[in-house]
Amino acid sequence: DTAVSQTPKYLVTQMGNDKSIKCEQNLGHDTMYWYKQDSKKFLKIMFSYNNKELIINETVPNRFSPKSPDKAHLNLHINSLELGDSAVYFCASSRGASGYNEQFFGPGTRLTVL
Amino acid sequence: GQQVMQIPQYQHVQEGEDFTTYCNSSTTLSNIQWYKQRPGGHPVFLIQLVKSGEVKKQKRLTFQFGEAKKNSSLHITATQTTDVGTYFCAGTDSSYKLIFGSGTRLLVRP
Numbered sequence: 001d002t003a004v005s006q007t008p009k010y011l012v013t014q015m016g017n018d019k020s021i022k023c024e025q026n027l028g029h030d031t032m033y034w035y036k037q038d039s040k041k042f043l044k045i046m047f048s049y050n051n052k053e054l055i056i057n058e059t060v061p062n063r064f065s066p067k068s069p070d071k072a073h074l075n076l077h078i079n080s081l082e083l084g085d086s087a088v089y090f091c092a093s094s095r096g097a098s099g100y101n102e103q104f105f106g107p108g109t110r111l112t113v114l
Numbered sequence: 115g116q117q118v119m120q121i122p123q124y125q126h127v128q129e130g131e132d133f134t135t136y137c138n139s140s141t142t143l144s145n146i147q148w149y150k151q152r153p154g155g156h157p158v159f160l161i162q163l164v165k166s167g168e169v170k171k172q173k174r175l176t177f178q179f180g181e182a183k184k185n186s187s188l189h190i191t192a193t194q195t196t197d198v199g200t201y202f203c204a205g206t207d208s209s210y211k212l213i214f215g216s217g218t219r220l221l222v223r224p
Contacts, residue, residue, distance in 0.1 A: 035214075041151075041216075041219065042216060042217070043157065045211070045212075045213075056211060090156055090157070098210045099144065099204075099211060100145055100206065102162065103157075103159065104159070105156040105158070107155075107156055
């Protein structure tokens with residue numbers, strides 16, 4: 001069984017479109033994250049939720065809106081997609097919000113904006 | 115804000131050679147974690163160091179946490195082609211947030 005799963009794995013879309021990426025974890029973790037990894041492999045945190053509550057909200061355009069319907073799910077909706085949004089987006093989860101907890105990453109969603 | 119830098123950015127070695135990546139923080143860290151990301155894959159947790167001066171080993175991998183808790187290193191002895199990937203350190207400062215380093219991409223020539 002996959003611990004952290006994301007859908008879709010690949011997403012190719014036109015500029016200006018709206019798209020969503022879904023993430024689910026079956027580890028019973030309280031905390032979930034969204035990361036953006038650019039072509040240079042920099043891994044940048046975007047958002048974090050703990051028990052469905054937003055606890056980290058980095059400087060991210062408000063076109064990006066996370067939503068956590070329950071502890072096991074964290075979705076990412078992106079409005080008005082731009083070329084610069086092209087990247088690999090990773091979902092991750094951990095037992096708690098503390099930085100002492102190991103993070104488990106999903107397989108990633110490669111987003112290409114044309 | 116806090117930054118965690120890694121050097122080198124890239125390292126290309128011959129199989130059998132040793133490899134070291136260094137992680138440096140602008141502030142004191144509570145802990146250091148190391149992750150490995152294979153090409154096309156996702157980051158996978160390797161280890162966590164918490165104590166000042168701590169050294170841990172995993173087979174050919176040796177991890178160190180500096181005495182001042184501002185730097186760390188990962189050393190691989192006798193690299194193999196399976197070691198290929200990007201190695202990230204990640205540290206926590208006074209907040210609970212884990213900050214990832216810039217990563218070191220390792221390529222191994224067979």
